[in-house]
Amino acid sequence: MAKPEWMKEAPKPISSILIANRGEIACRIIRACQEMEIEAIAIQSASDEGALHTELADKVVTLLGDSLAETYLNGEAIIDAAKSCGADAIHPGYGFLSERAEFAKSVTSSGLIWIGPSPEAIDSMGDKVTARRRMEEASVPVIPGREILIGIDEDSTIDSLVDAATSVGYPLLLKASAGGGGKGMRIVREPKRLQQEFLAAQREAESAFGDGTVYVERLLENSRHIEVQILADNFGNTVHLFERECSIQRRHQKVVEEAPSPILDEETRSAMGKAAVSAAKEVAYSGAGTVEFLLSSDGSFFFLEMNTRLQVEHPVTECISGVDLVEQQIRVSSGLPLPFSQNDLSIRGHAIEVRIYAEDPSKGFLPATGPLAVFIPPEGPGVRLDTGVRQGDEARIDFDPMLAKLIVHGSNRGQAIRRMERALRTFVILGATTNIDFLIDIMQHESFISGDTTTNFIDLHFSDGWLSPQTELSVAVLAASAEQLGLHRNHLSSSTEESGRTTSNDPFLIISRSFP
Amino acid sequence: MVNLRDSEGRNWLIQIGGSPLVPISIELDGEKIELENISILPDSRSNRIIIKKNGIEKIAFCAKIGDKWWIHFDGNVSSVEVIEPGASDVGGNEGAFSAPMPGKVLEVLIPVGAKVSEGQPLMVLEAMKMEHRILADRQGVVSAIHYSPGDQVDAGSVLLDLESDKSN
Numbered sequence: 001m002a003k004p005e006w007m008k009e010a011p012k013p014i015s016s017i018l019i020a021n022r023g024e025i026a027c028r029i030i031r032a033c034q035e036m037e038i039e040a041i042a043i044q045s046a047s048d049e050g051a052l053h054t055e056l057a058d059k060v061v062t063l064l065g066d067s068l069a070e071t072y073l074n075g076e077a078i079i080d081a082a083k084s085c086g087a088d089a090i091h092p093g094y095g096f097l098s099e100r101a102e103f104a105k106s107v108t109s110s111g112l113i114w115i116g117p118s119p120e121a122i123d124s125m126g127d128k129v130t131a132r133r134r135m136e137e138a139s140v141p142v143i144p145g146r147e148i149l150i151g152i153d154e155d156s157t158i159d160s161l162v163d164a165a166t167s168v169g170y171p172l173l174l175k176a177s178a179g180g181g182g183k184g185m186r187i188v189r190e191p192k193r194l195q196q197e198f199l200a201a202q203r204e205a206e207s208a209f210g211d212g213t214v215y216v217e218r219l220l221e222n223s224r225h226i227e228v229q230i231l232a233d234n235f236g237n238t239v240h241l242f243e244r245e246c247s248i249q250r251r252h253q254k255v256v257e258e259a260p261s262p263i264l265d266e267e268t269r270s271a272m273g274k275a276a277v278s279a280a281k282e283v284a285y286s287g288a289g290t291v292e293f294l295l296s297s298d299g300s301f302f303f304l305e306m307n308t309r310l311q312v313e314h315p316v317t318e319c320i321s322g323v324d325l326v327e328q329q330i331r332v333s334s335g336l337p338l339p340f341s342q343n344d345l346s347i348r349g350h351a352i353e354v355r356i357y358a359e360d361p362s363k364g365f366l367p368a369t370g371p372l373a374v375f376i377p378p379e380g381p382g383v384r385l386d387t388g389v390r391q392g393d394e395a396r397i398d399f400d401p402m403l404a405k406l407i408v409h410g411s412n413r414g415q416a417i418r419r420m421e422r423a424l425r426t427f428v429i430l431g432a433t434t435n436i437d438f439l440i441d442i443m444q445h446e447s448f449i450s451g452d453t454t455t456n457f458i459d460l461h462f463s464d465g466w467l468s469p470q471t472e473l474s475v476a477v478l479a480a481s482a483e484q485l486g487l488h489r490n491h492l493s494s495s496t497e498e499s500g501r502t503t504s505n506d507p508f509l510i511i512s513r514s515f516p
Numbered sequence: 517m518v519n520l521r522d523s524e525g526r527n528w529l530i531q532i533g534g535s536p537l538v539p540i541s542i543e544l545d546g547e548k549i550e551l552e553n554i555s556i557l558p559d560s561r562s563n564r565i566i567i568k569k570n571g572i573e574k575i576a577f578c579a580k581i582g583d584k585w586w587i588h589f590d591g592n593v594s595s596v597e598v599i600e601p602g603a604s605d606v607g608g609n610e611g612a613f614s615a616p617m618p619g620k621v622l623e624v625l626i627p628v629g630a631k632v633s634e635g636q637p638l639m640v641l642e643a644m645k646m647e648h649r650i651l652a653d654r655q656g657v658v659s660a661i662h663y664s665p666g667d668q669v670d671a672g673s674v675l676l677d678l679e680s681d682k683s684n
Binding site: 207362369370373397424429437468472474475476478480481483485488 | 539647
């Protein structure tokens with residue numbers, strides 16, 4: 001088979017990639033592979049058999065065992081699978097092994113191409129404590145914070161914790177050094193809860209990342225979460241693809257993301273972009289990465305962390321920049337230079353992403369489970385769905401509760417918001433509770449519409465929690481009618497129903513209808 | 517006659533009849549409410565049903581899972597439970613405190629016999645790698661605890677029995 005055009009100049013051609021992930025991001029990467037004529041190999045745990053990503057892939061390898069450690073976190077088995085399938089490269093997606101330098105190292109030393117930055121870059125950025133030190137060296141501003149020394153016994157550790165907390169001051173944030181996604185992170189507002197929250201954060205970090213190291217950082221309230229996407233090749237070219245604003249979060253997990261930020265002026269945008277490029281250059285970064293900043297209300301910004309991988313919310317950047325980030329990751333890893341420079345990049349329009357979670361916003365966002373008995377995604381101009389599930393699947397508790405990401409692109413922010421609301425209203429998911437109705441309320445919220453989005457948005461505007469709208473009379477009548485009609489019993493053979501408007505097989509009946 | 521309970525716990529008693537189907541009588545929590553000009557038409561595609569209100573037809577999506585009808589109508593989703601004639605009332609077990617989600621018990625924070633106040637943490641569950649505190653929704657005395665740390669629980673599993681505090 002002839003090589004695809006893009007690969008002809010590549011020093012290290014990639015014609016087969018094993019995707020060491022699952023869910024929507026595995027599907028996203030498989031689709032990029034298909035467009036680049038690269039063979040895509042999926043992995044699955046036994047419980048994921050038949051999942052969407054395994055259906056889209058060209059090949060599937062089943063990893064034995066039930067636990068994450070035996071499957072999606074099992075680096076050795078994944079490398080073996082890649083080798084036995086003849087893969088050239090491994091793409092880690094996000095989460096799982098994507099930020100484990102050890103894994104990146106093993107991939108490279110086994111003769112495979114690692115689609116990501118060097119293990120050294122992952123190490124210095126992945127460990128948040130080291131990253132803070134490196135950024136201070138590169139003159140990128142960091143949030144005031146302190147490390148906690150793990151003593152020989154619990155008492156001396158607690159002493160160090162209390163010391164660190166006292167010097168940073170309250171309210172403060174306990175953060176897992178290996179962390180991300182809000183796991184192993186705790187807000188502490190008063191000293192009496194410090195120890196308890198520390199132990200919980202440590203435990204959560206230990207179970208999620210296998211590393212219980214926790215540090216203390218000043219909690220900057222009313223700040224905005226703004227992150228800059230960067231791309232770097234192996235020839236010293238590093239560009240930024242502007243910012244994303246991800247201020248709307250619950251439990252420190254992002255819910256709504258947009259690009260560009262509704263409030264950033266050109267000057268701050270360019271200063272942040274430059275800081276992000278410096279941060280990346282400091283660690284000789286290669287591939288796609290994200291530098292996160294907190295923007296405080298006085299306009300100053302602080303380095304928060306760098307995510308050395310593809311980000312969940314990367315699609316909004318793809319919309320406004322016109323750059324396919326996964327394609328660029330693969331090209332860079334095959335030794336090609338970036339095909340554009342900073343001056344070639346500009347912002348077009350506005351994009352918004354919402355994360356569709358299986359959770360109950362009216363019960364403190366508790367995870368929900370259930371069958372996705374009906375799953376009808378929205379369609380239309382400027383609408384993109386990155387999903388890991390389809391109708392007939394089930395929302396389960398063994399993985400993250402995120403089912404899908406819905407992304408819209410409009411010519412300006414107002415149009416994007418209206419488009420998102422329209423799309424959400426036509427997204428039908430029956431069988432498992434989701435946050436869709438809550439997201440509609442956010443799209444309609446005047447503070448969101450005016451761009452007034454700080455990280456405490458949900459706590460501030462939904463301080464008493466969120467109430468689902470009261471069941472309408474129409475809904476009760478619909479349910480009673482559906483029950484009476486026995487729709488649950490005969491929905492597979494509805495064309496044989498006697499009553500009402502059923503499709504007839506007689507074509508002349510259709511012809512006699514008038515069409516607009 | 518169809519008996520439904522909505523997510524707010526309200527009880528609907530609805531009589532539907534005729535062709536096309538129209539509501540003949542509707543009671544909400546025992547009170548008759550005014551009938552609106554609504555009729556219901558079936559649709560040939562599965563999981564769909566048509567509602568005609570004041571002359572305007574709209575599609576709703578519906579699916580029944582267990583005893584619950586999930587309805588997507590006018591951009592919002594609701595679920596209502598069908599109460600089979602003769603079935604006992606909700607849960608049937610007033611003092612029971614059940615798991616709001618499936619997960620693993622990490623910690624039990626109170627012993628049997630403990631007096632708890634509303635909002636007090638009772639247990640810590642882990643689901644989807646996050647910890648969730650189970651809070652008392654009322655004050656009372658813990659008369660039994662059914663799970664220990666490490667146990668897996670399903671949504672709705674009775675975690676502990678919480679009896680009303682009679683001394684108060």
